Amino acid sequence: MDTTVTPAGPGRWSGVVTDRWDALNGRPNGGYLLALALTGLQQGAAFPDPLVLACFYQRPARHGVFEMAVEVVRTGRTVETRQVVMYQEDKEVLRAVATFSDFDTFDGRKAELGSPPDLPPPEECPDQLGGDAPHIPITARFDYRAPAKDRWSTGRPTGDPTIEAWMRLRDGREPDSRVMALATEAVYPTVFELGGVATTVTLELTAHFRARPAPGWMAIRASTRHVGRGYAEEDFEIWDSSGVLACQSRQLARLIEQPR
Amino acid sequence: MDTTVTPAGPGRWSGVVTDRWDALNGRPNGGYLLALALTGLQQGAAFPDPLVLACFYQRPARHGVFEMAVEVVRTGRTVETRQVVMYQEDKEVLRAVATFSDFDTFDGRKAELGSPPDLPPPEECPDQLGGDAPHIPITARFDYRAPAKDRWSTGRPTGDPTIEAWMRLRDGREPDSRVMALATEAVYPTVFELGGVATTVTLELTAHFRARPAPGWMAIRASTRHVGRGYAEEDFEIWDSSGVLACQSRQLARLIEQPR
Numbered sequence: 086m087d088t089t090v091t092p093a094g095p096g097r098w099s100g101v102v103t104d105r106w107d108a109l110n111g112r113p114n115g116g117y118l119l120a121l122a123l124t125g126l127q128q129g130a131a132f133p134d135p136l137v138l139a140c141f142y143q144r145p146a147r148h149g150v151f152e153m154a155v156e157v158v159r160t161g162r163t164v165e166t167r168q169v170v171m172y173q174e175d176k177e178v179l180r181a182v183a184t185f186s187d188f189d190t191f192d193g194r195k196a197e198l199g200s201p202p203d204l205p206p207p208e209e210c211p212d213q214l215g216g217d218a219p220h221i222p223i224t225a226r227f228d229y230r231a232p233a234k235d236r237w238s239t240g241r242p243t244g245d246p247t248i249e250a251w252m253r254l255r256d257g258r259e260p261d262s263r264v265m266a267l268a269t270e271a272v273y274p275t276v277f278e279l280g281g282v283a284t285t286v287t288l289e290l291t292a293h294f295r296a297r298p299a300p301g302w303m304a305i306r307a308s309t310r311h312v313g314r315g316y317a318e319e320d321f322e323i324w325d326s327s328g329v330l331a332c333q334s335r336q337l338a339r340l341i342e343q344p345r
Numbered sequence: 346m347d348t349t350v351t352p353a354g355p356g357r358w359s360g361v362v363t364d365r366w367d368a369l370n371g372r373p374n375g376g377y378l379l380a381l382a383l384t385g386l387q388q389g390a391a392f393p394d395p396l397v398l399a400c401f402y403q404r405p406a407r408h409g410v411f412e413m414a415v416e417v418v419r420t421g422r423t424v425e426t427r428q429v430v431m432y433q434e435d436k437e438v439l440r441a442v443a444t445f446s447d448f449d450t451f452d453g454r455k456a457e458l459g460s461p462p463d464l465p466p467p468e469e470c471p472d473q474l475g476g477d478a479p480h481i482p483i484t485a486r487f488d489y490r491a492p493a494k495d496r497w498s499t500g501r502p503t504g505d506p507t508i509e510a511w512m513r514l515r516d517g518r519e520p521d522s523r524v525m526a527l528a529t530e531a532v533y534p535t536v537f538e539l540g541g542v543a544t545t546v547t548l549e550l551t552a553h554f555r556a557r558p559a560p561g562w563m564a565i566r567a568s569t570r571h572v573g574r575g576y577a578e579e580d581f582e583i584w585d586s587s588g589v590l591a592c593q594s595r596q597l598a599r600l601i602e603q604p605r
Binding site for chain 1: 551
């Protein structure tokens with residue numbers, strides 16, 4: 086997944102933003118950066134499982150070297166909070182805060198009022214990205230199954246900013262917190278189905294991690310309900326192969342309109 | 346609203362956590378602390394309007410003096426990101442990051458797929474907090490109108506973790522970003538209607554601010570859909586008196602169960 090980091094001094098880590106996860110706009114995908122941030126945050130953490138991760142994107146990332154400074158904010162008995170700032174050429178690319186815990190050591194009440202996407206089995210859904218978009222590297226990394234092709238890319242947007250699909254990494258890596266962080270931004274923006282949107286710029290994304298995902302396909306649901314002043318929120322759910330909501334995220338993004 | 350802060354050195358501010366906003370658990374309400382954090386973040390900010398605010402609660406706050414350290418993360422042409430850490434007795438109580446902009450200087454696409462709570466007019470809804478709970482100071486601060494009394498407090502929870510109500514401050518202060526930050530945590534936790542929950546502890550809350558709210562009543566909707574491992578997410582919407590979604594928040598909280 087290209088998230089290797091190397092020690093670079095006390096509380097500092099370095100690595101490389103590869104060109105293998107570029108998105109539609111020709112820049113490294115925000116979910117890839119989120120997975121990198123989570124990787125930095127996890128180094129030496131007292132607990133293995135992120136509970137909540139909030140990331141503020143400051144500048145577009147570039148291919149090449151990055152540095153990260155990780156701060157331990159507070160280590161408690163059951164949770165630890167940490168902060169990471171990611172730099173490229175001494176300029177801040179993003180900052181993220183996360184609270185970690187250990188899903189093995191506690192349990193508690195369960196009540197699920199939501200439900201997973203209502204999709205035909207993955208083997209009955211065509212791969213909607215198979216080699217179609219060689220100019221968008223991240224599309225080659227995922228097996229992405231949906232009953233029908235998206236409509237915005239054919240010039241006939243549905244007007245309904247909702248996506249449901251199956252996803253998994255083509256390289257066989259099973260879902261975990263980093264893969265889910267990556268996935269929250271790895272799908273095209275829901276607002277494309279409103280028509281006329283060229284791209285979006287994510288200001289902030291918060292993800293809740295609710296379980297270690299079971300191996301296999303992730304069923305994802307993305308939706309936007311509120312668009313105003315050129316900003317949109319996007320909600321994203323990841324349900325694991327056992328039907329458990331494993332991750333839920335929400336982002337605020339600025340819309341870049343297509344020239345008329 | 347008891348959110349006055351005083352300069353206490355470069356990038357530092359001090360103030361007092363009053364006892365006027367205590368919640369059910371006898372501690373200062375998390376929304377009040379969020380309003381304090383936002384107040385600190387707004388001091389000297391390049392732009393007046395928060396777009397997004399993410400707050401990680403580290404320790405319960407106490408009544409009395411606090412200090413805040415504010416860092417300017419990045420000032421761009423149209424947005425500025427800042428971070429605040431709030432301390433009491435040199436221990437970190439919370440840290441929050443926010444991005445600000447100016448709602449007067451930009452506009453853009455609008456599409457609203459949600460709708461405000463479907464409530465009778467406020468004058469037809471009884472005040473559900475009028476003097477009922479003198480041991481919970483924050484309940485005396487709000488005029489809170491709902492068609493029916495909550496059920497959990499009568500020992501007959503509905504099983505449906507959803508709340509819709511009208512709210513405004515009793516002191517006549519009109520809604521603004523600080524009042525909305527306060528409101529996002531000022532209502533009883535939705536999960537109380539599941540029964541058996543003694544209280545909740547908020548780990549993190551992210552709020553999107555989408556408009557400067559019109560004066561008058563705020564219509565609020567709170568709902569929880571996913572409860573697992575003793576954690577619950579709570580979504581909160583604030584619709585202003587003109588029917589615009591002015592604020593949307595989501596928190597992750599730990600449930601403290603009632604002793605059996």
